[in-house]
Amino acid sequence: MRVAWIGSQPGNLRVETLGPWGQPTLTFLLRKATFCVYVFENNRCYKGKGTARNLSRFLSVPVRAEDLFFLLSGRPPVYPFNDAKIHIAEGNGQWCLCLYKRWNRLIEKMWFKDDRKTIERVELFDGSGNLKYEIKFNQFKKVEGMLIPHEMIISEAQSPVLSLNVERFWTNVAIPAKAYTLEPCDGEIVPLDS
Numbered sequence: 001m002r003v004a005w006i007g008s009q010p011g012n013l014r015v016e017t018l019g020p021w022g023q024p025t026l027t028f029l030l031r032k033a034t035f036c037v038y039v040f041e042n043n044r045c046y047k048g049k050g051t052a053r054n055l056s057r058f059l060s061v062p063v064r065a066e067d068l069f070f071l072l073s074g075r076p077p078v079y080p081f082n083d084a085k086i087h088i089a090e091g092n093g094q095w096c097l098c099l100y101k102r103w104n105r106l107i108e109k110m111w112f113k114d115d116r117k118t119i120e121r122v123e124l125f126d127g128s129g130n131l132k133y134e135i136k137f138n139q140f141k142k143v144e145g146m147l148i149p150h151e152m153i154i155s156e157a158q159s160p161v162l163s164l165n166v167e168r169f170w171t172n173v174a175i176p177a178k179a180y181t182l183e184p185c186d187g188e189i190v191p192l193d194s
Contacts, residue, residue: 001025003164006173007073010066012180028058030065031180035192038182045185048192057192061133061154061161074148074169076122076135079107105129118147133161143169 002022007013015028027038035050037058048054050065059068067077081099088095095116099108106129111121122135133156137149150166 005072006175006179007069008175010069012175013065013069013072014179015072027182029180029182030068035065036182038185038187043185043187044190045182045187046190046192054192059162061156063133063154071135071152071154072164074137074146074152074166076110076119076137077124079124081107131157139165144171146171 002018003015005013005015011032013030016024017026019025024040026040029036030050033050035054036045036047038045052062052064055065055068056062070077079099082102083100085098086095087098095112097110098106101107105127107125109123110119112118113120118140120137124132126132133154136153138151140147140149148169152164153160154162
């Protein structure tokens, strides 16, 4: 499917999915702490808090709201951490930045390309140290002086869950505040936080 999105900060994101003929199929809206998804086909609006639990009902990946914003803007999510260490992988010499919470619990790994500036892969871990999901960034292109990945692949247990190929990427675009509000719908409203 085709997707268009706008975002102005981690708390404001709007995603529209389009069918094969360009008609809207789904509107995904995140505004500060609230989240809603409007499904055009059945005229239903799902509303709730912008938690990873609610988001994973629609994305099938336990991603936080702010992570989704960073991913769509071509940047890796960075979890809050207490300690960071850089490791160099045996054999290929690839640099890896590891982020840790208290008690030396690994929460995130970022693998760098040879230039040691560009992140090409991110692994995110749960509180028990198990891999939650992995993100691979590919096809980097310069956009207004910034290197932006134009392909992102999210995998769970080595199995791709979501692949996103970016056709166009604009920065510094003025977005009106009303872009982050959903028009009142006459369909069924389904609460997600019950």
